[in-house]
Amino acid sequence: EVQLVESGGGLVHPGGSLRLSCAASGFTFTSYWMTWVRQAPGKGLQWVASIKQDGSEEFYVDSVKGRFTISRDNAKNSLYLQMNSLRAEDTAVYYCARMTGWRSYFDYWGQGTLVTVSS
């Protein structure tokens, strides 16, 4: 059974940093692109970043470029999102999800972790 479990969310001040983790199991992690998608409270879904199987290629939404870094540790079957210079508008539930290709839909999702940016 495919499982994606996020962790690392919490309350952080504007300008602060946070690192999200996603533990993957039930599939061959090294065979899949992975992604982060977020959802602000009461709002819709927004794709944030994606990373290739070997970590050699990454894509980001413009609003997080230069502040967020997606990475993965294939030995630990884990996906990460390093978030720096956080803003109030980054407040959201962050989901990790599995992709079926380099430019694709998301076939499995984690349960999400809430990030709140507030003073």
Add this chain to the structure above:
Amino acid sequence: DIQMTQSPSTLSTSIGDRVTITCRASQNIGSWLAWYQQKPGKAPKLLIYKASYLETGVPSRFSGSGSGTEFTLTISSLQPDDLATYYCQQYDVYSLTFGGGTKVEIK
């Protein structure tokens, strides 16, 4: 970026009704479109990919159609478990983008 526009934003309907949700892309995306269902407090669930392919395990009352810039998600006979918000997503071009969502509720 490709803009995805869903309509309506809210759909008030009855159990057993046929439900149609529309998603329009700001440019041609071929058939690179997916649909998701999201219930309150839960992660989205994939329903349809490549515009019309039903994900394994999804009930056959769900169907998708369209290509280019106009797409539809149809629920042939709405069931109580279908009350949720539905999102479309294009994957033709990065940045990957979602529609604003359509909330399906009981009239």
